[in-house]
Amino acid sequence: MTDDEPWLSPDQQRAWRHWVALGTALPTALNRQLQEDSGLSLSDYDVLVALTEAPDGRLRVGDLASSLGWERSRCSHHVRRMAGRGLLDKTDHADDGRGAWVVVTDAGCAAIDRAAPGHARLVRDLVFADLSPAEVDVLQRALGAVVRRLG
Amino acid sequence: MTDDEPWLSPDQQRAWRHWVALGTALPTALNRQLQEDSGLSLSDYDVLVALTEAPDGRLRVGDLASSLGWERSRCSHHVRRMAGRGLLDKTDHADDGRGAWVVVTDAGCAAIDRAAPGHARLVRDLVFADLSPAEVDVLQRALGAVVRRLG
DNA sequence: ACGGAATAGTTGACACGTCACCTAAGTTGC
DNA sequence: GCAACTTAGGTGACGTGTCAACTATTCCGT
Structure with missing residues (x-):
């Protein structure tokens, strides 16, 4: 399963370099545009999407966290900040x-x-431009596999 | 070039979800291991790699920043902190x-x-396990294209 | 050779994410 | 029915990244 040599092949290394570079540059670019358009951060956006897609438009803090792949405390901090800006409301859960x-x-x-x-x-323009459906599929499966390995 | 409809296809959406999830989960996992093994953060690691690969084992702050795809001020902050921990030294540039x-x-x-x-x-185990060379190539080219678009 | 523009780098304030720890409420075993 | 454990969530401290503004040096046109 795991080879003896820990190092990456040249192609893997190239891919990894790109990944690392994008890890900061892409969120930064998206953040800037969101901030400009709507005053939201990328994290704000993800929270709002998760909530509007939830069955009743509401989620418990922990469920929101795990649906975003966040830690609970990060989610708690972020919800508090967004509530402070009037984007969210928090109400007590009746049953629990x-x-x-x-x-x-x-x-x-x-x-x-x-x-x-x-x-x-x-x-779409930054990430998926010039990517064929087949390539999107490879990408999707590769990323999905990593997510599963981390989950 | 840019289609009228802004939305993503279902496959693109799936890929994008994975990307977003990994954007926090993968750095966190790598950070934890590095911290455990060596007391370094992922950013520390990237800085050290960039420097040890440089022609004379040294770089100017701005060149280090652009070789990492970082902003100058981030690089300045980070170098100061790493110097404070004894991992780096900063010396004046003679010519400039x-x-x-x-x-x-x-x-x-x-x-x-x-x-x-x-x-x-x-x-290698998290990202590239179970990825064929052809798939790595697709990944590498897809990511490289995004990097170029952002550069 | 001098004055303005560009460049290298720094700084401070602020938002963010993680960690370790805490409280309160539910659950389980005896 | 009570004590031990687990679970939901919050908190404070700390390190990090961004932005805007700043200083100091160099470049360049005239």
């Missing part, structure tokens, strides 16, 4: 005294509606 | 009174020597 629902406010809805088209277009 | 060389100290060399094998192995 420990839980708390997170809901999107009208301002949150407005913000994501303003942000979504430009964001989707930028992602 | 504005410049400053960044050099790896012995402690920095020792740290990266300790860190490298485990790091490379983890990257």
